[in-house]
Structures are given as structure tokens and as C-alpha cells.
Amino acid sequence: MAVEGGSKASEGSETLTASVVGGSGFTGGELLRLLDGHPNFEIAQATSRSAENKTIGSIHPNLRGRTLRFSDPADLESVDVLFAATPHGVAMERIDAFEDAADTVVDLSADFRLDTEEQYEEWYDGHSAPEYLEKSVYALPERNRKELPGAELIASGGCNATATMLGLGPLFDAGLLDGDEQVVVDVKVGSSEGGASGGAASSHPERSGIVRPYAPTGHRHEAEIEGEFGISVSFTVHAVDMIRGASATCHVFPDGPVSKKDLWSAYRDSYAEEPFMRIASGGGGVYRYPEPKAVAGTNYGDVGFELDPANKRIVVFSAIDNMMKGSAGQAVHAANIALGLEETAGLEFQGLHPVGAP
Amino acid sequence: MAVEGGSKASEGSETLTASVVGGSGFTGGELLRLLDGHPNFEIAQATSRSAENKTIGSIHPNLRGRTLRFSDPADLESVDVLFAATPHGVAMERIDAFEDAADTVVDLSADFRLDTEEQYEEWYDGHSAPEYLEKSVYALPERNRKELPGAELIASGGCNATATMLGLGPLFDAGLLDGDEQVVVDVKVGSSEGGASGGAASSHPERSGIVRPYAPTGHRHEAEIEGEFGISVSFTVHAVDMIRGASATCHVFPDGPVSKKDLWSAYRDSYAEEPFMRIASGGGGVYRYPEPKAVAGTNYGDVGFELDPANKRIVVFSAIDNMMKGSAGQAVHAANIALGLEETAGLEFQGLHPVGAP
Amino acid sequence: MAVEGGSKASEGSETLTASVVGGSGFTGGELLRLLDGHPNFEIAQATSRSAENKTIGSIHPNLRGRTLRFSDPADLESVDVLFAATPHGVAMERIDAFEDAADTVVDLSADFRLDTEEQYEEWYDGHSAPEYLEKSVYALPERNRKELPGAELIASGGCNATATMLGLGPLFDAGLLDGDEQVVVDVKVGSSEGGASGGAASSHPERSGIVRPYAPTGHRHEAEIEGEFGISVSFTVHAVDMIRGASATCHVFPDGPVSKKDLWSAYRDSYAEEPFMRIASGGGGVYRYPEPKAVAGTNYGDVGFELDPANKRIVVFSAIDNMMKGSAGQAVHAANIALGLEETAGLEFQGLHPVGAP
Amino acid sequence: MAVEGGSKASEGSETLTASVVGGSGFTGGELLRLLDGHPNFEIAQATSRSAENKTIGSIHPNLRGRTLRFSDPADLESVDVLFAATPHGVAMERIDAFEDAADTVVDLSADFRLDTEEQYEEWYDGHSAPEYLEKSVYALPERNRKELPGAELIASGGCNATATMLGLGPLFDAGLLDGDEQVVVDVKVGSSEGGASGGAASSHPERSGIVRPYAPTGHRHEAEIEGEFGISVSFTVHAVDMIRGASATCHVFPDGPVSKKDLWSAYRDSYAEEPFMRIASGGGGVYRYPEPKAVAGTNYGDVGFELDPANKRIVVFSAIDNMMKGSAGQAVHAANIALGLEETAGLEFQGLHPVGAP
Amino acid sequence: MADDSTITAEDPLTGDEIEVPADVEVGEIIDSPVSGAELEVVSTDPVELEEAPELEEDWGE
Amino acid sequence: MADDSTITAEDPLTGDEIEVPADVEVGEIIDSPVSGAELEVVSTDPVELEEAPELEEDWGE
Ligand SMILES: NC(=O)c1ccc[n+]([C@@H]2O[C@H](COP(=O)([O-])OP(=O)(O)OC[C@H]3O[C@@H](n4cnc5c(N)ncnc54)[C@H](OP(=O)(O)O)[C@@H]3O)[C@@H](O)[C@H]2O)c1
Ligand SMILES: NC(=O)c1ccc[n+]([C@@H]2O[C@H](COP(=O)([O-])OP(=O)(O)OC[C@H]3O[C@@H](n4cnc5c(N)ncnc54)[C@H](OP(=O)(O)O)[C@@H]3O)[C@@H](O)[C@H]2O)c1
Ligand SMILES: NC(=O)c1ccc[n+]([C@@H]2O[C@H](COP(=O)([O-])OP(=O)(O)OC[C@H]3O[C@@H](n4cnc5c(N)ncnc54)[C@H](OP(=O)(O)O)[C@@H]3O)[C@@H](O)[C@H]2O)c1
Ligand SMILES: NC(=O)c1ccc[n+]([C@@H]2O[C@H](COP(=O)([O-])OP(=O)(O)OC[C@H]3O[C@@H](n4cnc5c(N)ncnc54)[C@H](OP(=O)(O)O)[C@@H]3O)[C@@H](O)[C@H]2O)c1
Ligand SMILES: [Zn+2]
Ligand SMILES: [Zn+2]
Secondary structure, eight states: OOOTTTTOOOOSSOOEEEEEETTTSHHHHHHHHHHHTOTTEEEEEEEOSTTTTSBHHHHOGGGTTOOOBEEOTTSOOOEEEEEEOOOTTHHHHHHHHHHHHEEEEEEOSGGGTSSOHHHHHHHSSOOSOGGGTTTOEEOOHHHHGGGOTTOSEEEOOOHHHHHHHHHHHHHHHTTSOOSOSEEEEEEEEOGGGGOSOOOGGGBHHHHTTOEEEEEOSOOTHHHHHHHHHSOOOEEEEEEESOSSOEEEEEEEEOSSOOOHHHHHHHHHHHHTTOTTEEEOOSOSSSOOSOOGGGTTTSOOEEEEEEEEGGGTEEEEEEEEOTTIIIIIHHHHHHHHHHTTOOTTTTOOOOOOSSOOBO | OOOTTTTOOOOSSOOEEEEEETTTSHHHHHHHHHHHTOTTEEEEEEEOSTTTTSBHHHHOGGGTTOOOBEEOTTSOOOEEEEEEOOOTTHHHHHHHHHHHHEEEEEEOSSTTTSSOHHHHHHHSSOOSOGGGTTTOEEOOHHHHGGGOTTOSEEEOOOHHHHHHHHHHHHHHHTTSOOSOSEEEEEEEEOGGGGOSOOOGGGBHHHHTTOEEEEEOSOOTHHHHHHHHHSOOOEEEEEEESOSSOEEEEEEEEOSSOOOHHHHHHHHHHHHTTOTTEEEOOSOSSSOOSOOGGGTTTSOOEEEEEEEEGGGTEEEEEEEEOTTIIIIIHHHHHHHHHHTTOOTTTTOOOOOOSSOOBO | OOOTTTTOOOOSSOOEEEEEETTTSHHHHHHHHHHHTOTTEEEEEEBOSTTTTSBHHHHOGGGTTOOOBOBOTTSOOOEEEEEEOOOTTHHHHHHHHHHHHEEEEEEOSSTTTSSOHHHHHHHSSOOSOGGGTTTOEEOOHHHHGGGOTTOSEEEOOOHHHHHHHHHHHHHHHTTSOOSOSEEEEEEEEOGGGGOSOOOGGGBHHHHTTOEEEEEOSOOTHHHHHHHHHSOOOEEEEEEESOSSOEEEEEEEEOSSOOOHHHHHHHHHHHHTTOTTEEEOOSOSSSOOSOOGGGTTTSOOEEEEEEEEGGGTEEEEEEEEOTTIIIIIHHHHHHHHHHTTOOTTTTOOOOOOSSOOBO | OOOTTTTOOOOSSOOEEEEEETTTSHHHHHHHHHHHTOTTEEEEEEBOSTTTTSBHHHHOGGGTTOOOBOBOTTSOOOEEEEEEOOOTTHHHHHHHHHHHHEEEEEEOSSTTTSSOHHHHHHHSSOOSOGGGTTTOEEOOHHHHGGGOTTOSEEEOOOHHHHHHHHHHHHHHHTTSOOSOSEEEEEEEEOGGGGOSOOOGGGBHHHHTTOEEEEEOSOOTHHHHHHHHHSOOOEEEEEEESOSSOEEEEEEEEOSSOOOHHHHHHHHHHHHTTOTTEEEOOSOSSSOOSOOGGGTTTSOOEEEEEEEEGGGTEEEEEEEEOTTIIIIIHHHHHHHHHHTTOOTTTTOOOOOOSSOOBO | OOSTTEEEEEOTTTOOEEEEETTOOTTOEEEOTTTOOEEEEEEETTEEEEEOOOOGGGSOO | OOSTTEEEEEOTTTOOEEEEETTOOTTOEEEOTTTOOEEEEEEETTEEEEEOOOOGGGSOO
């Protein structure tokens, strides 16, 4: 057993130190996995109050054999980059300490995603450090790449919002939507979205085999989508029986006529140069449209579309792994760009086939 | 092992003979299970070409120990009721033979669901016995109970159409919708919908753990819904990782304002007296809205709803077991009514808790 | 919605009152389901401390619409039969109160399964009411039917022990084993075995998709098996991804030569007249040997066997639903016999096909 | 979408050409994935008769975007290494052509695993190219590393045999077993073991949620185990509901007394220097013993053990991903050693947490 | 089970008469067997129920 | 793998240049590595591709 060092290639290039606050959680564990295999990062610290002093492999079995142990989030080491993967509300309380500890802070919670204090009052329970909202940069590179280089406070997007924005973005970019259209977004998500501290509803006997409406209306990720596109979407989220994955089906009713060619142009224009975006739209075989298990474990975002002329509808499908493109992968991607590293560094895993409900 | 006779109660009441054409299939097997436990039916014949002469328990392990063997569908016995559970197109070819063999024919395929030959030309590949279309009665008792007594040719509804109609019906009945509204129906279904003869896409390694758009647009069940409500719905179906179950989420945009009270009245008015309809709409605990596993194995249809004032939207949730309310259960329910039997006879199973992906 | 009364047939026969202590748990819920559909029982009381005053359907969605509410276990009503479905240790503390409240007490825990106080000291933490051990009767009818009529305190068996005893019993009965043989029992179980109050290991993300050794050695059910057969078995239990079900594979090394015919005789002799035992041993099709999903939701016990001449081994397969034959079904079966009711009353459900991981 | 080249690091080191015969199958697809991400290989050819001229991504969605298309296995290109991932019997027929096309041939089937023609007559249907049996080298590096450098024909091991040998090996190496002991091996496997061309039993509705005895006795992998250890094992295989993974539980009855310390020494001695072997044996948390999902997608083999003094038994747990350590990963690992490459090259993926049934 | 330990009240959502335990107190939350909804007891003589405010964060994500 | 056994053609859906086997024949169905779509070869010199008519009933229910 000589697993220390994992897949790290020693490539002479610079090495940055990183810490993960909330390292015992689901997205925290994913960050540790990615950083462990990243050519430019060395993990200096992973925090957990409940698992303090335990090895990171005792919680995350994929990291067995690593010598790093969880430490107290109250004692932050000085690092180049601090990733915070804590529940909503923690980062806004501790943001000063985070900024003291690191030049670059990437927060995975919703704490710095919205622009104004008012929005936090409308959608959450207010904000305790609103002065940082101006400064923070929304992470999603496909929509925000230009803002990222040099960013000091990065807010990684919500998983369901990310899936939706990746699906709808090209329609707005190409002018096929302008913001006054009817848009229904029907989302299906896996159980890792709920984080590691699930209650009765997420026990295996109750959570298995379900198609369960869990956010019928009023999901908070609507705020992020509205922030990006200026459109209010009709948003409904269902929990289904998978662990990783978020799939958004957007039913869109454009004002004027749209052809299949228009759609292909729009999506190719937006994504042809994107390293993590793939278009799957029809064709043969088993995997014709985006689906979560085709992207599980990867940082890919798969999108596809279909026309429904009878109803003057565009249907857009979008699939991501909520642990990756929907959180930890997006965070590392954004950090790579912010720090001038190779954009895809540490994020090359292609995914598995066949694979079940990863 | 003395299982012959199953749960049959001998109750002195009349006994009718029944046959199942397509008895080796999924819905055929479900019909055999229901008839086996039904107080008023005795199974005279179950057909299969591929499993001829095998016991029905060799295909359906829940019917182990029964002495009945599959026989050739070319040799039909005379019975009181014939249930046909064959792929689309078979019943229309054989309808004369079916009518000769039985006073009452219940067909589970789409062959007699629509009203006119033209509709079959639009949505299917035409019809070879259009003279029966006038005569046939659509089964779904919650929408069609009055037409059923004495019916001689009953067309059991499509599973996804059934889920949708049960969800939307009360809105039309109460006048909250009149047919010109925008309606998006996003359906999630299990693998038994595909029947017993699945191809590569339904092998376990490829079909497990999925959220897969399998009918992005143009699903044929739209025709049944349009037939019932005169409305064109924007219909999209996803395959998810369960075996039994169809869940329809209807996103509805009514013309005028609608209150939660209006919705409760509408659904109570339509379903308060229905033996198989239940409303699950909010409340506490784990099971707040309809979900397939809460109805699995049963003939229940669960419906629920929520208001989204910000988007002037009603969200309606509807869940059924496609093998039961969506096919075999609906067929037996309709036959019970047609023949003047106790409406719930043979359909009393309450379902299981806890239960996984049945 | 008119579900009250469920599948209850009113048959003029006597009606007994029953209560379920621990009615909000998994086996308690299963008891409520069975009693709700049982022709001879009326549920007088279901207790829960955590869900007091809630309807039973708020916890068990299959019992939606019933008006019965959970009440405090401290206030027991007088009934004919009391079923206790509480964690180990509760029934031994409360047995006097139980006996006061009911003529017949059926306990589903391990509290009255073993014969002597010494055994409880060896395998558990001692016993606080050892005077009842003499009096109590072990429930499993296939091994103990003669002791049950008139029994006042019945101890329903352990699920894994039941699966094992049903598999091995015929070998002992037929003299093919005498107790000094090597017997390895490798068990695979679903998540409902853990009860409703699961911890971190039984959350959906951690518990899904597993083959997890959870009792490598020293499982307490060994004591019951040893009590029945006087043999020490090498017992190992694995948790797998299903909700209901226990499957025991017994690898048995008999002293002398045994033929396939000997095995068939042994199993036929033991089980030919048993209403809930089925033999599945080879043959064609998909379902050749016992497997949990073929018995899910039912009170069946399926057993099968194969010879391995090269290793002088008999392999015995046994499958039950732990919620049914492994607990609530066994309890009702035993109560039926104890009270002189129809043995199969309330237990007729045949199970489903196709079905997933119920 | 700029995925061509995947995770390939261009490292100045030598690049070898490779082909995969049977590239449309499950293990063939896994080989393509590994070679696609391997720093020292370039894929020259992937064959498929049924998918000729289709892109490899049309079958394996994780390889979307690659321009390589399947070609006819009759036209083999000259390459450095040929991997054959065809059903049993194909490689022995085509071995001369394979040897002509490549300096190094790695076969994933059973065709060259056993030593003698006689064994193929006993366990299979004979052998058509027995002259190669002498020459071929069994791949599993943990047992055969010294034979691999320079090997020209490598036979990658059977998945269940691999899991078993990794579990039992240290006991033989340490002299705790000598070959005359009773050994029961109870295996649980996922559906990818059956390959891409599954029949009725592997359709999703029939294969989901199962614990199904599929090789009660006489599994062919016994031959490989006997070949390695000279011991006849009592071997039984169950299919369970996962896609990737093989878990072997070995119940071992040593002749003399064995302590926990003896076991730790044995396993540490065998595996301390092995890059892919990990010991998980007790401890705290959720993941205490080996389980397939902790190794899914990786080339790890996890082993653990427990003592059962009451029965003088050692229980050994072993878990691998059958697509990786049990086939494609083992094959690449062996090729790396045979060709003098970095042993872990292309095999660094650490696996995922949380993860479901991958 | 409609004995003297239960009394009836109106489900404010559906208008149905439902049974509630006779000893309910003001402020208690009771679920309705008809609608499944959680209802708050706002008075006891007679028993009057109102839709309970939803407990947002106790379910799911 | 862009050697002489492949030639390029235009994906009619996306406009991208894609590689197809040099020996394709008219009527053959080829998938595009860019769009994943199934394309029919409508002429070979040069190779021209059109969106293939969808094979309705070969997938799912
Ligand atoms: N799960 C997803 O798919 C997803 C996707 C996008 C964004 N997010 C966001 O990412 C964040 C983390 O989500 P998650 O799913 O990883 O949650 P999680 O599994 O519950 O993990 C939370 C982590 O935070 C730590 N923590 C909790 N309270 C803390 C405090 N007051 N101070 C310091 N550490 C604290 C916990 O460890 P200890 O209690 O041991 O300290 C744990 O390590 C959330 O804001 C979530 O909304 C999640
Ligand atoms: N599955 C659902 O959820 C569902 C729901 C609603 C409605 N339906 C409809 O119900 C019907 C049956 O569906 P299913 O899922 O049960 O299909 P299935 O599992 O494929 O079964 C089809 C049955 O029909 C028999 N059959 C096929 N061709 C026949 C022929 N030419 N003549 C006589 N028998 C023939 C087959 O047996 P042999 O080939 O051995 O004769 C088999 O028993 C279909 O029309 C379907 O659309 C299904
Ligand atoms: N699950 C199985 O497969 C299985 C099989 C065979 C035997 N058993 C045995 O059956 C018993 C119940 O198992 P289960 O799986 O149903 O457990 P469970 O789901 O955890 O339910 C336990 C029930 O007991 C109640 N309870 C707990 N402590 C109590 C106390 N001190 N006084 C009164 N009520 C109490 C709980 O409700 P409140 O806390 O709300 O009062 C709950 O209703 C156990 O002894 C178990 O070993 C279970
Ligand atoms: N699955 C496992 O876990 C596992 C583990 C260890 C070892 N193995 C062994 O690995 C081999 C492949 O298994 P698999 O699961 O990958 O099988 P699979 O999914 O069925 O794939 C078989 C492949 O071989 C091709 N093929 C079949 N017959 C052929 C022929 N006559 N000539 C050329 N190509 C042919 C098939 O493609 P076309 O028909 O399109 O040409 C397909 O690409 C088997 O020998 C198996 O025993 C498998
Ligand atoms: Zn989220
Ligand atoms: Zn259908």
C-alpha cells in the first residue's frame, strides 16, 4: 500500500498550497480528491470538527492511505488558496478569517453568489458580510471566464442553477431568448446534493427508488438564474435514485420561429471551444441526449436539445455531476483560471462506461 | 407448497372465466396475478408463443406453483372476458377472433384508445379495423365510469396518459383550465414500461442509474390526452431507475388567478368518492407529494399540487404504478365496472412501506 | 378517497382487537398493514412516542387515509392480541404491562427467543425478566407449529436466523446432518433490517450500491440457530443494495454421500404441506433459485439446493422478505395458529413481477 | 468541445501504439478509456464488427468527441501492443494473426490462462492452439510480477479468480494455509461481468434489486485458483445489484491456531509494497472492510480479514472492480510491467466518494 | 376508532370533517387524514384548525 | 488518426469539418464525432452528408 501522492505528476511547475474548510463533507471530500490528483496543488489542511484528528481516508475511502488528518477549522493555516465547503451561512461569518489565511478564497456555498444584500433578504435570511458581495466573482467559467483571472473571492455556483444555466445560456447568447419567455425547468437530482448530514428522508430505505418532488416551487437557485439571465423561471426539483448527478430539462417557448439549425449554431457558438462542454443531441445508440451517468465523476457538462414544432417548444437537456461541474469541479476549474494554471489541470477524468448510479 | 388458489376467497358469488392473451409479457403477468387473486374470476387460458406449454410460474415467479400452462394464442377458448396484453397492432388484427371468443374484450394496447381512423393515421401507422373504434370505450374509470357498464370492447389507457389525465382532470372539471393554456408535462417512468422484450438500451448495465430523455417530444400518449381534454400538451418523458412507476409533473399556467383553496376544492370534488384516488399535497414527514413508490403494486393514483404565485403557475404531481393503474389494474377496474362486480374486487393491495424501487 | 377499511372482507367471522407497540417502526408498520387487511383483526391501538397523535398514514404512506393516530405506549388499551415491535430490551422491561393488556402477546424482538438466562448473558446483556423465558414459544411455524396453539407469549424469530433455519431444517429433519458438520452461512440483507432509525452508514449515498460486510463474525442470530439445531454455524452477514430481503447461502459439508434425490426427498418431506414454503431448485428461465425479490412483500420462504460433488458440498439457498417471513408476517402467521384462525389469513399477497429492489 | 487527447500528458517519453480487438464490448471500452488517458500509448485501432465505422464515443459515451472509428477485426494494423477483449474461444482461433500484428499480445479472455490442454478439456471445450499455453504468462502482478517483464503473450486473469487470489494469497505466502484446508468462497458480482450482450436475465426489470445465485457450483474460475494454490475451493457466485464490482468472501478453516497478529503480518508482508493493494480491516466509520464501491473505477484491490475463534475460522474479504483490477486494469498493469513502463501509468484514478452502484 | 377519545373538526383546506384527539391543545400541530396537511389547533372549544406554516428546512437538501 | 484512410466532410448540422472513412458509400449511415448525430452519405465525390431520418421505434418503449 503505497498510495500517498496518488496520481500526482511531478512536473517541475509551481506548486501551490491549498486548504479545504469542511473537508469531511461531500463537496469537501471531492475537493480533496481533486487537489490530491492535481499537478499544481499540495493540500496543506483539511478541516472538520466532528472528525478532527482522523485521517481523511477514514471518511473518504477513496483517499485511504493518505497521512493528512482533519484539523480544527478555527485554526487556519496560511495557504495560497482556501476552498470553503461549508453549509450556507458559515462562510459569510468567517470570511475575514478566510481572507486572512489565503490570497484566493473559493466558496462553494451560496454565501457570495448573489449580487446584493436585498437578494439575500428575499431568498435567504439576509447577509452578515454584504461588503464582500461586490467583490466576489461567480465561478462558472462558461459564463464568466473573463472575470476570473486574478479574482480573490470566487463564489462557486449552485448545482441546479449550473445545470440550468449551461442549458439555457446559448439560447440567450444567440438571441433566441430575450428574457420575457415562458421557461419551465424540471430538475432531477441525486442524493449527494443533500450533503453528508442527511435526515430521515435521506435514509436508504426511504430515499431508494424514488421520484420525489422535493422542491415543488420557490427553489433558491432560481435567484442565481434570474441574476444571470434576468428571467424568472418556473423551477421544480425532483429527487431521484442516484447519488451523483443533476439533470435539468428546460421547456422553452421562444417568441418567434426557431429551426434545428439555429439551435446547432447557438450551441456550437457557445461551446465549441469549451473544454468541458459536450453536445449530445439525437443520433443513434443508447446515449442520445445528456444524462447524468455519462458525466458522473467528470467535470463535463453535456447539453442537447430537440424541437417540438406542434407546441412551438424547444426542449433543452443538460446533465452534470453535482459534485463536480456542480460544485468541486467548477471550483477547481475557476481556481485554475484565476491562478493562471492549465484550465483542465486535475479535471481530466473521462468517466466510466458501463456505470450504474454513481 | 400448496399455493394453488392463491388469495382467492370463495365467496359464493358468481365466477367468470377469463383469458389473457399475451400472458408471458409484463402487463399480461400482472393481469394473471390480479385474476389469480380476484374473487370473481377463474383463469381459463393464458397465451404465449415463446413459452407455450410452460407453467405460468416459470415466467412469473410470483405465480410459482400454479398448474396453468401457456397455450397458443391461435387457439382461443370461449370465456366471459378476454384480456389482450399484446404489442400495438396485434389486437386490431385479431379483434374478430377476440370478439368471437368472449363477450367482453379488454385491450391494453393503444389499438382502440383513439376515436377515429384519422387519429391512427396521424399518430400511429393507420388502423386495420376502424369499425371498432366507435364501439370501444376508454377504460379509465375516474374519467369514464358512466360509459363502462355493459361495455363489450374496452380500451385500457396508456400509462403516461393515465398519469397525466388523473393529474389534470380536476382542473378541467372545475373550470380552472379551459383548453387554451400552456401545459408542460414532464414524465418520469420505470423500465417495465418497455415490456419484457427490451433491447440494448434496457440491459441492466446501460439502464441502471439513469435519468434519460427517451421521448423528448412527440410521444404518442399526447393523442390520448388531447382526445380527453382537447388540449395540446408539451410532453417529455424521461426514463429513470425504477421498474414500476410513472410520475407526471404538470406545469400549468392558468388564465386567471387560482388559490390553494380552489385547488383543494377541485381535487376533492373530483376524487372524494373515488376508491383509488388519494391526494397528497404538502404536510409533514417524508412522503409529502405523490411518488411512485408509495403506490407501487397498488391500483392507487396519488395526486398533489402546489402554487407558484411568482410564475402564475400550478404544479401538479401525479404518481401511478404503470403495471397497475397504468395498465392491468385499470383494465381489471374497468372490467369490474363493466360486469357489475364490486369495483375494487381483486385490487385491494395497499402497497408496502418501506420499499425500494419496486 | 375512501380507503378506510382497506382490503378487509367482512366475513361474519369473529373479530379480535389488536394493538401494535412500536407502530411507527418498520416491522410495526408492516404489522399495521397486515392487520389492516386481515379479516379477523381490528386495530385498536398503534403506539409511538415520536409520532404521537399523528395518523399512521403520515409515517406509512401505504396507510394513507386511515383515521387511526399513534398513541403513547405508556397507556396501553385492553386488547385480544398485543404485538410488540420495539428494539431489543424494551419488551423484557414492559412484559408485565403487555401481559396485563392482552391475552396473547407476540414479541418481534429477541427478548424471548432464547431458552435460558445464561444464553442472554452470553449473547446479549443479560435478561431482566427471565421468568418468562420458559413460557415463551418460538414462532416459526415451519419448525414449531405444534407448540403454537394457545400460546400466550410468542417470540417471533430473527430474520437471518429464520432464513437459515428454513434452509437447513430439512437436512436435519431428514438426518442428512447431525450437528457435527462444517456449516458456513453467508447472508445478504437489505437496509430495512436496520430499522427506521438508521445512522450515517445507512444514509442513501453511503448505503447505495454496496456489498458491505456488516457482521463478519459473531452475529447474535447464531444463538437462535444453535438453539434449534445444536450446531455452531460460521455466520457472516453482508449488507447489499435492496430494502427488503434476506438471502442465506448455506455451504454444508455432510459426513457421508448425499444424492440430488436425497435432497429433493428431504425438502419435499419437510415442505410439501407448508402453505408458505416453495422449492426453487434449478429449472429454466430467469428465476431458478430462491432470491429475495421473488418473495418481496409476501410471507413466502423460497428454498433451493445444489450438489458440488468435487467438494463434497451441499449449497442451500434460502430467501425471505425480512419484513414478512422474517418478522411481521411470521408474527401474524404464528398468531393465526395460536388463536385458531385460518393459517394464511391476511398473508395471501403473492408478490410482484416484474419488480426491482422492493 | 475539445476533448480529443483527453487526459493525455505529453511527457517526452516514448509512445507505443496499441489496438483493442473487441473494442465495442465492456472490457474493450475500458481498455480504450485507459489507453486514451495513458501517457505512453496511442490507440491505433479499435475493432468491432457490429459497430464498424462508428465512432468509439457512439458506444462509450465517456469517449465522446474522439475521432477514432471502429474497424473490422479481420484487418489488423501493426502495433506495439494488441489487447484482445473478445469472448472465450476467439483469441485461441486468432492468436497467430494477433502475434503477427503485435510484439506483445494481452488477452483478457480465459483462452491462455490455464497451463495445459487437459485443463481446457476438463473446464472448457478444449483448446485449438495449445502450443501457446506454455508461452503465455498469467497477468496478475501481485502474484506473478517476476514473470511479466518481456512477456509476449499475457493472459489477464478472471475477475472472480482475481478477487479470490488477492484475498487468499497472503495466507498461502505466509504458510497459514498449505492447500488441504476447507475453503468456501462466496462471491457477489455486478452485471458488467456478463458483458455487453446480455439476454433476458440481464434486462433491467429482471436484473435489478437481485441477490441471485448464478453459479451455484462448478464455476470455471475455480480452475485458475486451483492452478495458483493447488487447492480446490468451494465456490459459489451470486449476482447482485451493482454494475461494476466483484466481492469475494473467503471462509477459511486453517489447520492450526492463527492470531490476528499473524493475519496482519501476512497481509502486510504480501502487500506493503504493492501500489494497488490496500488493507481495510476493521476500524471505525462507514467503510471498515473491503467493498466494491470503494474501489469502483480504480485498479485497487482492497482486502481485509476477521477471526472467528468460536468456529476456528478466518473470514477474508476482497473487493475489486471487475472492469479494472478484474480485467482491463489488470491487463494494462501487466502491460506496463511487461514493457518496462511506469507500473501505475494510466491507472492513477482514486475512485469516488460518495458514489452509488458504479 | 371514532370513540369518545376523538372529536371532529373541519379541515380548513378541504372542508372535510376529520377526527382529532379530544385532548388537543392550542398550538398543537395535527395532520389531516384526508389532505395529509399539517394543521395548527387555533382554538379548542370547538376545535378550529388552520394550515400550519411550513417548516422549510426540515426536508431534503 | 487522420491518415489516408479518412477524408473530411461537413457535418450538415453543425457546419464542422469531420473525418469519415475514405471508403464510405452512398446510403451509408455515419455518426458525427462532433454532434453525435447519425448522418447519411448522399454523395461520395466529394462526400456529402445529410441528417439521417430518425429510426423511430428502435429505442426504449
Ligand atoms: N452537495 C452538493 O451537491 C453541492 C453542490 C453545490 C454547492 N454545494 C454547497 O457546498 C456546501 C457544502 O455542501 P456539502 O454537500 O459538502 O455539505 P456537507 O456534506 O454537509 O459538508 C459540510 C461540511 O462543513 C463542515 N461544517 C459544518 N458546519 C461548519 C462550521 N460551522 N464551521 C466549519 N465547518 C463546518 C462539516 O464538517 P464538521 O461538522 O465535521 O466540521 C462538513 O465537512 C454547501 O454550502 C452547499 O450548499 C453543495
Ligand atoms: N408495460 C406497460 O407499462 C404498459 C402500460 C400500458 C399499456 N401497455 C400496453 O400493453 C401491451 C402489452 O405491453 P407489455 O409491456 O406487457 O408487453 P410485453 O411484456 O412485451 O408482452 C407482450 C406479450 O404479447 C405477446 N405477443 C407478442 N406478439 C404477439 C402476437 N403477434 N400474437 C399474440 N401474442 C403476442 C408476447 O408473448 P409471446 O411473444 O410469447 O407470444 C407477450 O406475452 C402493449 O400494447 C403496451 O403498449 C403497457
Ligand atoms: N427490521 C427487521 O427486519 C426485523 C426483523 C426481525 C426482527 N426485528 C426486530 O423487531 C423489532 C423492531 O424492529 P424495527 O426494525 O421495526 O425497528 P424500528 O424501525 O427502529 O422501530 C422501533 C419502534 O419501537 C418504538 N420504540 C423504540 N423504543 C421504544 C420504547 N422504549 N418504548 C416503546 N416504543 C419504543 C419506536 O417508536 P417511538 O420511538 O416513536 O416510540 C418504533 O416505533 C426489533 O427488536 C428488531 O430486532 C426486526
Ligand atoms: N466483463 C468482465 O468483467 C470480464 C472480466 C474478466 C475477463 N473478461 C473476459 O474478457 C472478454 C471480453 O468480455 P466483455 O465482458 O468485454 O465482453 P463483451 O462486452 O461481450 O464484448 C465482446 C467484444 O468482442 C467482440 N467480438 C465478439 N465476437 C468476436 C469475434 N468472433 N471476433 C472479433 N470480435 C468479436 C464484440 O464486438 P463485435 O461483436 O461488434 O465484433 C465485443 O466488442 C471475455 O473473454 C471475458 O470472459 C470479462
Ligand atoms: Zn445545490
Ligand atoms: Zn405506456
